[in-house]
Amino acid sequence: MTISTSIINHHLIFILLLLAPPCPAANTLGSWSILLPSIGISAMHMQLLPNDRVVMFDRTDFGTSQISLPKGKCRHNSTDCSAHSVEYDVVANSIRPLTLVTDVWCSSGALVSDGRLTQTGGWGEGFHVVRNYKSCDECDWQEIPNGLIQPRWYATNHILPDGRQIIIGGRQTFDYEFYPKMSTAENAHSLPFLVETNDPNVENNLYPFVFLNPDGHLFIFANNRAILFDYSKNQVVRTYPIMPGGQPRNYPSTGSAVLLPLRITKGMIDTVEVLVCGGAPKGAFINALNGKFDKALDTCGRIKISDQDPKWFMETMPLARVVGDMLLLPNGHVLHINGASAGSAGWELGRNPVFNPVVYHPKNPAGSRFEVQNPSTKPRVYHSSAVLLRDGRVIVGGSNPHDKYVFTNVLYPTELSLEAFSPSYLDSSLITLRPNIISPKNKAKMRYGKGLAIKFTVLAPVDLNLVYVTMLAPSFNTHSFSMNQRLLVLDSGNSTKWVGQSYYTVDVTAPPSGNIAPAGYYLLFVVHKEIPSPGIWVRIQ
Template sequence: MTLNLILSFLLWHLLLLAAGPSSPTPTHAAAGQWTFLNPNIGISAMHMQLLNNDRVVIYDRTDFGRSNISLPNGKCRIDPNDTALTTDCTAHSVEYDVATNSIRPLMVLTDVWCSSGALMSDGRLIQTGGFNDGDRVVRVYRPCTGCDWEEIKSGLTQRRWYATNHILPDGRQIVIGGRRQFNYEFYPKIAGATTAYNLPFLVQTNDPKIENNLYPFVFLNVDGNLFIFANNRAILFDYLKDVVVKTYPEIPGGDPRTYPSTGSSVLLPLKNLQGLAMEAEVLVCGGAPKGSYTSAVNGNFVGALNTCGRIKITDPSPQWVMETMPLARVMGDMVLLPTGDVLIINGGSAGTAGWEYGRNPVFQPVIYRPNSPIGSRFEVQNPTTIPRMYHSTAILLRDGRVLIGGSNPHITYNFVGVLFPTELSLEAFSPSYLDSTVVDLRPKIVLPVSQTKLRYGQRIAIRFTVIVGVMAPGSSILAPAGYYLLFVVHQDIPSEGIWVQIQ
C-alpha cells in the first residue's frame, strides 16, 4: 500500500429572495464530473473562503446596485458614499452551507471590491481593504452559528485595493501592496507600530500606465522569509529585517503574470529531502503578454499565455523551468488538490482581467501532476457549460470537490444582451478520484476525529484500515498556527478531509 498524508492550508477569488437549494444534477465524464449546485445564490461570487465549520463565506462588491437576495428582517444598509444606492436592502455577502446546499444572507457594510484576506490561527477570516469607503477597512468573520461581518473602519494605515495578505509564523498577517501602494503593513498592529513600510520591489515592478504588479503572489518559504512575485519578477523578502535576501531571475519571456495580466500561482507541496532539508517550489501559470491590457482597451484581444514557470525557491541558484499548457489561460484559478496535484480552472483564452476585457472562455479545467515527468504533467478535464470570466472563483471543499462560482465582467449586474451575463450560480467539479468506479478504494479516517488540536512536532496516529504514525509539522514556519485539512491518500485516492488545528 502506498500512503501519503497531506495537510492543506485554506487561506486565501440580487430580485429579492434567492432561489432555494436545488437537487444537484451530476454530469458524468471520463475525466472529472460537474454538478450544478444552485442556479441563484443571490450574488456573484467575486470572493469565496471555506471556514473550519464547513461554511463558505461569499461576497461581492456593494456598489453594483440591488442584488438578488434581501437582507433579513427588513434590514437595510445606509451608505451615503455608495456610488449606486445610498439605501440598499439587499445583501452583497452570503454564507453557503456545504452540507445542506443552502445560503444565508449577510450584511457587509463597506465595499469589498478587489479586496484581500486570509485566515487567522483561531479560524477567523480577516478581510482587508477594497474600494471607495472600504479601502482602509478591516472586516472580521467568525465561523459561528448566526454570525455576521464585524467591521473596523480604520484598521489599515493605507488604502488597500488589489493587495495580498498572508498569515505569518507569529500569527499576524502581512498586507502587501495594492493600487499605488508600494509598501506593506501588518494586522493586528504591534503596540506603537502604526506605519506602513516601503517595499521598493513594488516600485521596480510597476508600470505606471497599467500597474501590472497588483495582487502579487506571496508564499511563506521554509526559511521563514516571503517569496513575492509581481509582474514578471520575484524576490525572497525578510519582513522582520525589512530586507531583500534574494532576487530571482525574471520569468523567461518577460511577460507579466499578475493583475491585470492575471495568471495564477500555487506553492507546491513541500518536500523533505531525506531529512536533510525542506524543498519548496512555486508554480506560476498563464497570464497575458505585454501590451495585452492596452490592446484590449482598444478592442484587440490578444491571445493569453500558454506557459507555466516552475522554480525551486529554496535552491542556492534557482532557475525557472518552463512548461507548455494544453490550453492558454488568463484569469484562471489554481487549487491544490488533496493528492498534491493542481487544478487549473476558469478564465479565458484572450484579453485580460478588467471590465469587458476578456474573451473566449476556457470551459475545460486542466490537472497538473507535479510529480509526473516533464512533458506529461497536464491532463485536460471534462468541460463545464458556464463561462467563468472576470471575477470567478474556485476553492477546495473538505469532501474533495472544488466549488466554482462567480463571473461578472460588467460594472453592474447584467443578465441580457451581453457576451457573458452576470453569473449567480454555484457548481462543483469532482476530480476523477471521486468517480463511482473507485469509491471502494477511498480510505476513511477513523481517528483522529475532526477538530482535533495538534502541537508542533506531535506524533499523530492516523487510523483507517491500518494505523499509521506521522509527525505534525515541526514549527510555525512550515505551517503557521491555524486550521488545516488533513487527508489520507491511497493509490491517488484521497479520503474525505478532517479539520485539525495546529497550535
C-alpha cells in the first residue's frame, strides 16, 4: 500500500467512526440530524466525559419517564421505576439508564481531574447532596447525602487551580463553598455581591456566570454587574462597570456567557475577554406570569476584563434570544443555539422559539461578527441543553417548560429527542482541508509548560501560517450556561512544518499553570484555515 493510499484510507475510517450520521451535504451554514427520536428523558443537564459518552439528566419529580431504571429498580419510597438520568454513547449512538436517588433539578457540576463528573445540589432532599459518576459499562451514580454545607439550587460550579470545585450561590444562598472539603470544620463564606445583585421580586442573579481568570481570581457576573473576586481572601479585587442598558442577564432573565479564547504567547495571556449575550428585559418574568411576553434582548456585551480601564462594548445580534446556550467551537468561534425570542425562563413563560443558531466570529471587525445558521425544526426552549462532541458536532437535547412531562395540548411539548448540529467546518466539501491528528494518540498526557509534538495529515496543501492548536475544557451545561468552559490557543511559534506527502508537524507548549488550565481532561484540536480536526483527549497534570 502506498503512503497516499494509506492516508486516504485513514481519513475514510475517521469519517465513518467519528462523523456518523454521515457528513452533511455541502453548504456553509451548518446542518441538522436526529440522533435518537427519544432518550426517554428531557435532557436538562449535560456533561461530556473523556470516554466519549455524555451524561444527561432532568429531575426525579417530573413524573414517569419513558425509560426504565436498570435491573428492575424503583426509586426509594416511590412507585416510580423510571430513570431520570441516562448515559449516551456517542460512537454507538445508544443510551443506558442510570439511577438517581435524590432530586437533581436545577443543579450544577463539573468534570474533575480524574474524569469523574462531580455534581452538586438540586431540589428538596437533593439540596445538600454531592453525586459522583465515573463512567464504565456497569457504573452508576454514587451519592453523598450531606456533602454540602448550604442548600445549592441554581448555583454555579467552577474547577479551581488546586483541583477543588467552588460552588457559588443558589436560590436565597448568598455565599460560596468548596468541594471536596479540606476539613470537617470548613464553613461556607459570605459573598455580599450576591445580595447586592439580588432582585427581591425575581432574583435575576441565579446561575451566575463564573470564569477563572489567568491570575487565579474569579470573574463573576450576576444580574447586570461583574466583579473580579479573590476567593482565597474572600475579597473583591475589582468592580467592573454595569453593562450599558442595565438589563439583567442571569436566571430567570437567562442570557448566556463565554470566556473568549485565551491565546498563550511565551507563557503569557495578554487579553482576557468575556462575552455576555441575550436574556430578557427587566420585568419580563413578572409580565410573562401575567400573560405579556416581552421581546428578548438582542444585545451582547463584550469586555476586556484584563484592561486597566475596562469598558463594555455593545453589539446587536441578528436574532433576539432568551434561554439560549453559548458554546465555544474548536476553532474559537462561538455558537449561540436554542432558546426563545420572547418571555423569560420559567414554567410556560417563553414564546416564539429561535430555530436558527448564530455563529459569532470574535476576530472579525465589529459589525461583521454574527452569522445566522440553518434552522432546526425542534423547539428547544426552557430546560434545553447542548454540548460539543470530540468530532466537532454539537448535540442538543431537552426542552421542557412544564413541571411534568407533557406531550399533548400545549404550545411546546416535552422534548425527548436528541439531535446534532454540524457546523459549517464539517461540510463534506471541506474534507481535504480538514486536519487529522496522527500522534499523539488519544488520552495523551501533558505537563505544564512542557512541549508536545503533534503530527497530523491534511490531504490538500496546507498554508503553514493558518495552522493553530486549541485545547477545550468540556463543560457542564444547564440553564443556558456552560460551567467550566474555556478554550486555549496554545503557543506554537512558527513551528508548523511539512514533512512529506500529506504529513505535517506542529510543536506546541502546554499551558504554564493551573491558573490558565486547571488539571484534568481537555479536547485538543489542530485547526487549519479555521477547520478543526477531530479532537483527541489529553490530560494535563
